[in-house]
Amino acid sequence: MEGKRMYIRSIVLKENARELCDSYLFDIPAIRGLETLDLQSPVTFFVGENGSGKSTLLEAVAVAYGFNPEGGSKNFAFSSNPTHSGLYQALRLVKGPVRPRDGFFLRAESFYNVATEVERLEEIGGPGLFDSFGGKSLHQQSHGESFLSLAIHRFWGKGVYLIDEPEAALSPSRQLTFLARMGELVRDGSQFLIVTHSPILMAYPGADILLFGEDGIRRVKYEETEHYRITKAFLESPQRMLRELLRGEEE
Numbered sequence: 400m401e402g403k404r405m406y407i408r409s410i411v412l413k414e415n416a417r418e419l420c421d422s423y424l425f426d427i428p429a430i431r432g433l434e435t436l437d438l439q440s441p442v443t444f445f446v447g448e449n450g451s452g453k454s455t456l457l458e459a460v461a462v463a464y465g466f467n468p469e470g471g472s473k474n475f476a477f478s479s480n481p482t483h484s485g486l487y488q489a490l491r492l493v494k495g496p497v498r499p500r501d502g503f504f505l506r507a508e509s510f511y512n513v514a515t516e517v518e519r520l521e522e523i524g525g526p527g528l529f530d531s532f533g534g535k536s537l538h539q540q541s542h543g544e545s546f547l548s549l550a551i552h553r554f555w556g557k558g559v560y561l562i563d564e565p566e567a568a569l570s571p572s573r574q575l576t577f578l579a580r581m582g583e584l585v586r587d588g589s590q591f592l593i594v595t596h597s598p599i600l601m602a603y604p605g606a607d608i609l610l611f612g613e614d615g616i617r618r619v620k621y622e623e624t625e626h627y628r629i630t631k632a633f634l635e636s637p638q639r640m641l642r643e644l645l646r647g648e649e650e
């Protein structure tokens with residue numbers, strides 16, 4: 400996809416951001432240091448340590464873009480336990496000239512409620528309800544199965560897909576299935592913003608990997624990520640790494 404086909408081109412923190420939202424957000428280095436974050440590839444990953452602000456920023460982008468804070472498409476309006484921050488009010492999104500035809504925001508915590516709402520809306524839509532989800536209610540499928548059903552049957556393409564830790568639902572082989580599905584959707588003009596800890600997912604060719612750290616947000620190569628380096632070192636010699644880690648316990 401050419402740059403001009405990107406639906407969200409940049410994430411900008413407004414100059415008066417501190418007046419617009421909660422102060423704890425500015426204790427997070429990635430948020431504090433944010434000015435303009437350009438999205439340069441149809442697939443962008445937010446990576447970094449636990450608590451570095453990845454989900455906070457993804458959720459704020461989702462809400463600023465018009466998604467329901469708990470997830471779903473732009474038509475979803477359910478609310479079970481609103482916990483999202485006010486950061487979305489302090490963001491300005493620079494959008495591309497082409498509008499997406501589809502979009503979905505998914506978080507692991509509220510996936511169950513999204514699945515319920517998807518089924519409710521499909522029901523209103525008439526018969527053939529479960530055909531689009533492999534012939535079964537999403538609630539009769541496991542977390543991973545229903546996640547993939549959504550990605551395969553409900554992500555229609557030419558869309559914006561914001562997903563928080565898809566690997567929470569997926570086995571390694573299903574992560575590969577999801578990668579392949581992402582490839583199809585990207586070739587069909589879609590854009591993904593994904594928070595992940597998975598060294599499998601972040602290997603997507605040509606993806607832009609944005610590392611959230613103590614110095615703010617910076618672009619890194621796949622092989623520079625801790626996820627790649629630690630996983631590689633571990634798998635090359637699990638015994639050696641475990642020996643070092645558990646040494647204290649043996650003495």
Ligand SMILES: Nc1ncnc2c1ncn2[C@@H]1O[C@H](COP(=O)(O)OP(=O)(O)OP(=O)(O)O)[C@@H](O)[C@H]1O
Nearest residue numbers: 423427447448449450451452453454455456594611
């Ligand atoms: N309502 C809140 N009040 C104060 N601090 C909060 C609040 N919500 C989140 N935080 C803090 O904001 C920080 C960023 O959280 P966030 O969920 O964005 O991290 P993350 O990078 O997605 O982490 P993980 O990889 O563990 O999911 C954390 O330190 C968290 O404790």
